[in-house]
Amino acid sequence: MTSRAERTESAVQLMILLLVGLMAGAASFTHVHDWTMANSPQGTGEWFGWANAVISELTPTASALEVRRRKRHGHSTAYPMTVLIASAVLSIAAQIAVAQPHPTGWLIAAIPALAFLALTKLVLSRTPTAEPAAEAVPEIRPEPAEISPADDGQDERTHQAPAPAMPVLNLSIPALEGQR
Numbered sequence: 001m002t003s004r005a006e007r008t009e010s011a012v013q014l015m016i017l018l019l020v021g022l023m024a025g026a027a028s029f030t031h032v033h034d035w036t037m038a039n040s041p042q043g044t045g046e047w048f049g050w051a052n053a054v055i056s057e058l059t060p061t062a063s064a065l066e067v068r069r070r071k072r073h074g075h076s077t078a079y080p081m082t083v084l085i086a087s088a089v090l091s092i093a094a095q096i097a098v099a100q101p102h103p104t105g106w107l108i109a110a111i112p113a114l115a116f117l118a119l120t121k122l123v124l125s126r127t128p129t130a131e132p133a134a135e136a137v138p139e140i141r142p143e144p145a146e147i148s149p150a151d152d153g154q155d156e157r158t159h160q161a162p163a164p165a166m167p168v169l170n171l172s173i174p175a176l177e178g179q180r
Contacts, residue, residue: 017119021061024112029053031109032094056094060087064120088117 033049040048063084067077091113099109 013123017123020115020119024116025057027112028057028091028095028116031098031112032056032091035094035097038098056087056090060084060091060117060120063087064123084120088113 029050030053032053036049036052037044037046060083063080066080067084070077070080092110095109095113096106099105
């Protein structure tokens with residue numbers, strides 16, 4: 001069970017992530033829109049700039065969620081991680097392209113994308129809080145004894161009861177069973 005402090009910290013972190021995500025998204029969408037429109041053929045509709053912004057800015061978020069899902073299921077994260085990195089590079093390129101041509105301008109313009117990328121990495125690399133597991137005690141279960149059809153237990157003088165089977169140790173840990 002998580003403590004009240006941990007739940008509060010998680011809620012605050014989620015609020016920060018949402019706020020940074022919204023602000024970074026607004027700045028990035030605007031920069032990608034402006035970049036798209038500045039480099040599109042004459043007469044291209046405004047909708048195209050916003051469509052390009054939505055596509056290029058939401059792809060990293062979807063990729064990050066897919067990385068997390070694949071990690072949870074033990075699958076390869078190579079492809080969604082590649083998409084995430086390529087999308088982030090494209091976003092940063094758009095930020096820099098519309099910035100003032102100076103290192104300070106480039107840095108200021110790239111801050112939204114870099115901040116969102118850093119927070120995404122922070123959330124994706126979070127290790128789950130492990131609850132203290134109850135002390136695991138191996139479970140001992142006897143194997144069922146096999147009785148042959150000839151041994152019906154009626155003549156106790158000639159037949160002995162079958163020897164008990166060796167107990168089987170079940171060394172599974174209940175807290176880890178759900179992780180398989």
